Amino acid sequence: MTGGKVVRVRVDPEKCQGHNRCKALAPALFELDEYGNSKEIGDGIVPEDQLEAAYLARANCPEMAVEIIEE
Amino acid sequence: MAQDTTRTRPPVTDWTTDWDHLDPNWRDNPYPIWDDLREKCPIAHTKRFLGAYLPTSYAAVKAIAYDTKSFSSRRVVVREVRPEPPMPSPPISSDPPHHKPAKQLLLPPFTPDEMKKLEPRARAICNELIDKFIADGRCDAAQMYTRHIPVRVIAHMLDVPESDGDQFIQWIHEILELGITNDEILMKAVHEMSMYFAGYVEARTRKPGDDLISRIIMARQDGKPLPPQEVLGMIRLLLIAGIDTTWSAIGSSLWHLAKTPSDRQRLIDEPKLMPTAIEEFLRAYAPVTMAREVVQDTVIEGCPIKAGNMVLLSFPAANRDPAMFPEANKVIIDRQENRHSAFGLGIHRCVGSNLARLEMTVAIEEWLKRIPEFRLDPAIPVTWSEGTVRGPRQLPFIFG
Numbered sequence: 001m002t003g004g005k006v007v008r009v010r011v012d013p014e015k016c017q018g019h020n021r022c023k024a025l026a027p028a029l030f031e032l033d034e035y036g037n038s039k040e041i042g043d044g045i046v047p048e049d050q051l052e053a054a055y056l057a058r059a060n061c062p063e064m065a066v067e068i069i070e071e
Numbered sequence: 072m073a074q075d076t077t078r079t080r081p082p083v084t085d086w087t088t089d090w091d092h093l094d095p096n097w098r099d100n101p102y103p104i105w106d107d108l109r110e111k112c113p114i115a116h117t118k119r120f121l122g123a124y125l126p127t128s129y130a131a132v133k134a135i136a137y138d139t140k141s142f143s144s145r146r147v148v149v150r151e152v153r154p155e156p157p158m159p160s161p162p163i164s165s166d167p168p169h170h171k172p173a174k175q176l177l178l179p180p181f182t183p184d185e186m187k188k189l190e191p192r193a194r195a196i197c198n199e200l201i202d203k204f205i206a207d208g209r210c211d212a213a214q215m216y217t218r219h220i221p222v223r224v225i226a227h228m229l230d231v232p233e234s235d236g237d238q239f240i241q242w243i244h245e246i247l248e249l250g251i252t253n254d255e256i257l258m259k260a261v262h263e264m265s266m267y268f269a270g271y272v273e274a275r276t277r278k279p280g281d282d283l284i285s286r287i288i289m290a291r292q293d294g295k296p297l298p299p300q301e302v303l304g305m306i307r308l309l310l311i312a313g314i315d316t317t318w319s320a321i322g323s324s325l326w327h328l329a330k331t332p333s334d335r336q337r338l339i340d341e342p343k344l345m346p347t348a349i350e351e352f353l354r355a356y357a358p359v360t361m362a363r364e365v366v367q368d369t370v371i372e373g374c375p376i377k378a379g380n381m382v383l384l385s386f387p388a389a390n391r392d393p394a395m396f397p398e399a400n401k402v403i404i405d406r407q408e409n410r411h412s413a414f415g416l417g418i419h420r421c422v423g424s425n426l427a428r429l430e431m432t433v434a435i436e437e438w439l440k441r442i443p444e445f446r447l448d449p450a451i452p453v454t455w456s457e458g459t460v461r462g463p464r465q466l467p468f469i470f471g
Contacts, residue, residue, distance in 0.1 A: 062410045
């Protein structure tokens with residue numbers, strides 16, 4: 001929850017190619033499968049202290065696979 | 072060595088219609104050439120190499136990398152000859168739908184967690200190398216340091232003698248540099264590599280270990296093991312793809328730090344910056360240029376592309392595109408937004424990207440710990456490789 005808004009991250013599995021940049025920048029938000037492809041952990045809700053990491057993960061994904069959804 | 076092939080080549084008359092990546096000007100400093108082309112003609116063409124395109128904008132490189140229908144990976148190096156059929160080395164030379172199953176065999180041994188297991192040996196290798204020259208107060212870092220790190224780490228992964236590394240480097244030089252213009256040298260090197268590894272494959276088929284060769288032998292595709300020729304092809308590919316690429320990336324990074332004391336000091340003062348700095352070195356000095364074969368006519372960024380040509384897929388040029396990276400020609404070691412394409416874009420993302428990052432990080436950290444002060448030796452020139460992989464091959468440093 002940030003200012004009443006819920007922020008979530010999501011990895012588009014069609015776009016992810018396993019560069020692992022999100023995992024390196026925001027290890028609390030992403031997990032890898034056995035092939036190294038990434039997925040958001042759980043429901044992808046970003047705690048306030050992880051917001052910066054979430055935006056960095058998006059800004060460094062070469063495949064534009066990391067989405068941030070503000071509800 | 073590498074310079075021999077360029078000596079006899081006709082000089083480039085116009086880079087937009089007659090480009091040549093073996094030209095000495097490209098080899099020594101390609102960045103102004105790419106900047107100029109990106110402005111004038113973001114997809115250049117040449118009649119050399121039996122016809123080939125050269126995209127230099129990020130948008131064009133990305134569009135081509137994503138369009139696997141028009142751009143086949145059956146050939147991944149722009150050469151002067153195009154033997155039929157091309158030599159398959161899956162998954163790098165595979166297109167959909169064959170690509171994914173082949174790639175999935177190789178991905179599990181290269182995840183970040185797997186790479187962490189290699190870190191102690193990688194650090195030890197770096198220190199063993201530094202021990203040999205630190206007392207001299209100087210060294211050729213390309214020949215005495217960066218060259219040996221990836222080859223010893225991969226030998227360790229394959230569980231073959233690290234001392235055979237010089238032989239691996241010679242084969243790769245013959246395949247990736249001399250092989251562009253000389254098919255005979257290339258085929259001989261491929262044959263010798265196959266003979267070398269066939270013995271290991273046979274022994275580990277009988278008695279597998281936990282090394283990478285055994286893992287490839289034991290991998291199953293549709294429930295079946297790979298034919299021996301494919302096992303050998305994958306091992307060859309791992310060596311070819313994993314050695315002078317990372318050798319080059321480490322070398323370019325140290326070259327940058329030798330001539331930029333402020334960045335060197337900052338990395339020593341703020342070690343947490345290392346991961347961001349590594350990504351910036353990968354962007355600015357991306358070593359690897361791939362290729363595609365155009366298999367159907369198409370249009371990229373408004374430019375008609377004709378089947379039968381090759382494409383020199385320059386990820387390094389894409390990484391210098393100011394439309395994608397502000398101040399693209401400046402190395403900013405704390406760059407926050409960095410979607411660089413050093414490991415490719417799309418389905419052919421480099422399998423060994425986590426290994427390359429580990430080797431770069433360890434090599435630079437251990438170097439800075441032992442040799443925090445160093446500079447280029449003004450009396451000896453820095454020289455660069457030519458062809459598909461770009462990095463320093465002579466890198467004279469003075470310490471202190």
